[in-house]
Amino acid sequence: MLPMLGFLVTSLGNASLANAHLVTTGMGPVYDGIGHFLLTPEDLVPVLALALYAGLRGTASGRTAMLLLPLAWFVGGIAGMMTGIESSPWITGISFLVIGSLVAADLYLPSLAVAILIFIVGSVHGYLNGALLKDGPGNLGLLGIMAVIFVAGTLTSATVVSIRMPWARVAVRVAGSWVCASGLLMLGWLAK
Amino acid sequence: MNDTKGSPLAIPIWALCALSCIVTYFPSAAFAHVEPGQGTGFFTGLQHPWSGLDHVLAMIAVGLWGAQLGNPAIWVLPVIFPMVMSMGAMMGLLGIPLPGIEIGIAVSAVILGIMVVGEVRPKMIIAAIIVGFFAIFHGHAHGTELPAGQSGLLYSMGFVIATGCLHGIGISLGLIHRWPAGRLALRGAGAFIALMGVTFLWRQLV
Numbered sequence: 001m002l003p004m005l006g007f008l009v010t011s012l013g014n015a016s017l018a019n020a021h022l023v024t025t026g027m028g029p030v031y032d033g034i035g036h037f038l039l040t041p042e043d044l045v046p047v048l049a050l051a052l053y054a055g056l057r058g059t060a061s062g063r064t065a066m067l068l069l070p071l072a073w074f075v076g077g078i079a080g081m082m083t084g085i086e087s088s089p090w091i092t093g094i095s096f097l098v099i100g101s102l103v104a105a106d107l108y109l110p111s112l113a114v115a116i117l118i119f120i121v122g123s124v125h126g127y128l129n130g131a132l133l134k135d136g137p138g139n140l141g142l143l144g145i146m147a148v149i150f151v152a153g154t155l156t157s158a159t160v161v162s163i164r165m166p167w168a169r170v171a172v173r174v175a176g177s178w179v180c181a182s183g184l185l186m187l188g189w190l191a192k
Numbered sequence: 193m194n195d196t197k198g199s200p201l202a203i204p205i206w207a208l209c210a211l212s213c214i215v216t217y218f219p220s221a222a223f224a225h226v227e228p229g230q231g232t233g234f235f236t237g238l239q240h241p242w243s244g245l246d247h248v249l250a251m252i253a254v255g256l257w258g259a260q261l262g263n264p265a266i267w268v269l270p271v272i273f274p275m276v277m278s279m280g281a282m283m284g285l286l287g288i289p290l291p292g293i294e295i296g297i298a299v300s301a302v303i304l305g306i307m308v309v310g311e312v313r314p315k316m317i318i319a320a321i322i323v324g325f326f327a328i329f330h331g332h333a334h335g336t337e338l339p340a341g342q343s344g345l346l347y348s349m350g351f352v353i354a355t356g357c358l359h360g361i362g363i364s365l366g367l368i369h370r371w372p373a374g375r376l377a378l379r380g381a382g383a384f385i386a387l388m389g390v391t392f393l394w395r396q397l398v
Contacts, residue, residue: 041345092345104271170267177271178352181278185348188282 029137033144036133042087043125043145044152046095049179050121051153052172053103054114055160061114062157068115069153070146072122073129077142080130087128089190095121096183103176106169122149233343237350240334241358246297246392247330249385251355253304254323255362256378256385260311260369261319268316269323270359274352276324280331294396296329301389308382311375 037043047069054065099121102109109117126142133141163169241247251273258269283290290296303322306312314322334351365381368374 041349045349089345104275174267174271174356177275178349178356181274181352181355182345182348184275184278185281185351186345188278188285189344189348191282192285 029140030144030147032137033133033141034148036129036137036141037145037148042089042092043129045179045182046092046099046121046125047149047153048156049096049099049103049176050118051156052160052176053099054118054153055157055163056103056106056169056172057109057111057114059161060111062161064111064115065118065157066150066154068118069122070149072119073126073149074142074146076123076126076128077130077133077145078139079123080127080132081134081138081142082130083127084131084134085127087132089186091124091128093183093187093190095125096179096186098183100176100178100180100183104173104180105176106173234346234350237347237352238354240347240351241354244297245388246301247334248358249388250297250300250304250326250330251358252362252365253301253308253382253385255359255364256308256366256381257304257319257323257362258359259363259366260308260378261313265316265319266363266366269319270356270363272320272324273327273330273359274355276327277331277334277355278348278352280328281334282331283328284332290329290332293329293333295393296326297333298389298392298396300326300329301392302386303389305382305384305386305389309379309386310382311379 037047050069051062051065054061101107102117126145129145130142133145137144160169160172163172241251254269254273258266261269280290304326307322366378369378
């Protein structure tokens with residue numbers, strides 16, 4: 001009892017600053033990257049749609065997406081940080097359209113084609129991300145994005161792979177059609 | 193799918209579907225650190241399909257008809273409508289003219305209402321063509337109306353989600369067709385939609 005009390009008194013007497021509310025310190029670059037990804041539908045929606053598609057294609061594609069997508073994103077991100085080309089809304093619209101169509105149609109593609117698609121989408125979006133993060137969170141932000149893509153992609157693919165009820169698979173395809181329709185609308189706005 | 197026996201807390205699936213559509217449509221607004229125009233773009237898009245009763249009734253009618261037709265129409269029709277609607281919106285944005293848009297929208301309510309009243313069961317491809325044809329008019333009317341300073345992507349997403357939720361409401365309500373009284377109620381709803389369509393058409397022509 002006494003040692004416990006002594007420990008408590010010592011700990012409280014030597015309390016360091018809590019830096020609560022993080023107004024001045026922020027959450028750090030890793031969490032900035034995570035927050036950036038989660039608050040950017042241009043990146044979040046294609047990743048989730050791609051994970052849905054990988055899940056529809058089965059366990060092998062789901063596993064491929066789980067590892068390849070964050071890796072491709074990181075590789076693209078590093079390249080983007082070096083060259084720093086601005087993001088293009090056309091790429092977002094095309095991503096939405098293509099990936100949404102694949103999900104809506106539940107189109108069969110061989111595993112290799114799925115892997116290539118995942119790599120292309122991941123590296124292109126990662127490249128555009130890298131250009132944005134260059135002057136901000138930097139590499140650590142990219143690591144944060146990789147981590148959240150890994151988690152979100154894995155959970156999404158795994159959920160779809162584990163689907164047993166036919167109507168649930170239909171719901172996934174309906175979600176894909178919404179993504180495709182959003183992409184079409186967006187491309188129309190850009191073309192205006 | 194609709195087993196409510198044995199548990200006092202069991203909720204029928206159609207009620208869950210309708211509730212989730214309604215809850216999705218009325219989210220609480222966080223607006224946390226969004227760039228100017230982003231959040232409002234999404235909510236503008238979300239609210240836009242509700243801007244006209246003719247649009248609302250036609251989209252609900254698609255859901256009702258899909259539920260009457262059963263699988264696969266119950267999900268194929270509500271998938272076709274938003275996608276073709278987006279093509280119609282693209283046409284509008286690209287300046288491709290479409291004559292008689294408002295008349296087409298009014299006629300869509302009439303025709304889709306008649307389909308529900310008559311429990312018309314065409315082949316899947318015919319039903320898809322009918323729904324797709326009218327979706328072009330709806331998309332052409334809506335697609336050009338993004339307010340300045342708002343995000344086109346978020347507007348598009350809100351717009352499509354709201355359209356899907358309207359279809360979902362129609363499908364959820366349409367699930368009552370499994371009961372004789374429900375079938376009658378659905379046909380009554382179809383008659384109401386068709387009559388409202390005639391009203392809209394009358395206003396356009398007079």
